[in-house]
Amino acid sequence: MKDGLSVILKKYGKDKSQLVSILQDIQAEYNYLPREALEKLSKKMDIPQSHVYSMATFFRAFSLNKRGKHIVNVCLGTACHVRGGELILESLERQLGVGRGQTTPDLKFTLESVNCMGCCATGPVVKIGEEYFGHMTNDKVEPMLKKYRE
């Protein structure tokens, strides 16, 4: 774990204005923001822990808890909402056995919602990792997950 973090911290030097970018890099490396990484970042860059924590909790894109290998994003934007995005979310909650914002105990899936992915014509939309699934129905939820369960 230490190596990845050192590389990230070295890249930004002492430029405090880059805090968000650094947090993004840390999250890309570990899939979440480990506490030890934040503490080390605070020490190395001379930024108060309180500032780092404030920043990390402000943005929804950052997670302080371990996240699953696959991030399942359900769109609840206006277009997806009227086409039943909520129902798809409920179906996913049932299938995965976790609520919105939570991670399955086997660390395979994290279920999250977003407010628009910009592909409203194909709503309701679900995104798993970098793959998009349009025109979602309840029937398609289980087959969609199957590929990622292995």
Add this chain to the structure above:
Amino acid sequence: MSESVSLTINGNKYSAVKGTYVLQVARDHGIHIPTLCDHEAIEPYGACRLCIVEVTRGARTRIVTSCLYPVEEGLVVQTDSPRVMKNRKMLLNLLLARCSENHVIQGLAREYGIEQPAFSQEYWEKHDCIVCGLCVRACEQVVGVSAISLVNRGISKEPKPPFLEKAQDCIGCGSCYYVCPTGAVKLEDKNGVRHIYKWKVAFRLKKCSKCGIQWAPEAQLTYIRKKWNLPSDFFEICPNCR
């Protein structure tokens, strides 16, 4: 010489240094504008919104926070117009609904004729904190420690220590307690220990070697000694015995 501008507040003409804020100018001339999140030692922030005034430029009037609005030539300000009062009452209603049992908010609301929130009782809450950030700003700007910060956002935003645990950088100076306008930060010195419960911290108090009173947290004295490079016995006696 700094440039001077003239402006009108409640029909009277005043001159002020360009760049100062309307609230400051009004107070300098004895015009009362209520505030909660303002403090003379701390940069204005515009969180409580109570200092709203109506400003006119040309044909247009706007509601602005006077604590953050710089004076400019020919500015016309009304601090208690019907529109200001209507808006300020709404703000107090909202604050009172959040802090329905806080004496400071209750008192302020009563000054504006509000005995209880205008919303149905199910929306009343019992917070003391109005999330004005004064504690956080005092800790950063005045003390220079930044032991606490505002965490989360939106309705769950609140001042908290990092990782919601004991505030490690806190020196126990109590500035947060001192500046808090609503008494949400509670501080207690008992049995030689200072507690600030909100940040989950406790500090041993230094005993004066002459008169024996416990006069300041040891951590704070150490912080000051290091910052100003003072000799290690500098704080052995309290300011009264010095």
